[in-house]
């Protein structure tokens with residue numbers, strides 16, 4: 020049974036070939052473009068980058084789909100859905116609870132890169148796509164990462180990790196949930212709030 024905490028990392032399913040891995044993942048002509056060694060970017064000096072797996076993303080260890088100057092998008096090693104990508108900022112930001120109103124633009128840029136990358140791995144899809152963040156303590160890697168999913172989920176059990184909780188009333192953006200869908204997160208942050216597991 021997959022742990023709620025295992026939003027990244029190895030699993031018994033990792034030996035299954037992922038369709039996206041077999042697709043030639045070429046960047047589009049415009050930005051974002053592939054860069055060289057992604058591990059050489061500047062990081063928060065207070066963070067030991069050698070101990071943060073997402074501060075050390077390199078093409079030999081990650082299947083990078085798209086990247087630009089600010090973000091990297093790669094396939095999740097334990098996909099919960101038909102297509103499952105992660106988008107991380109190059110700078111170290113701990114998690115969605117670290118975000119404030121000034122990060123709304125960043126969240127939108129992360130989603131845009133994730134959507135573009137899903138289009139790369141699944142150009143003809145009409146399926147529902149879902150974007151969002153896990154909220155501590157329901158995170159595995161403490162480096163902000165946006166999940167970019169193209170449904171269907173691989174199992175109903177795994178879909179629970181990405182359940183969107185509707186707001187209980189008009190004063191809220193989300194209900195009680197360990198997953199903040201990205202428009203919920205943007206709404207909370209734009210209103211000056213902070214994303215949390217409880218309704219907000």
Ligand SMILES: [Zn+2]
Pocket residue numbers: 026027152153157158159166
């Ligand atoms: Zn996660």
Ligand SMILES: [Zn+2]
Pocket residue numbers: 066068071072073074110111112161162
């Ligand atoms: Zn990091």
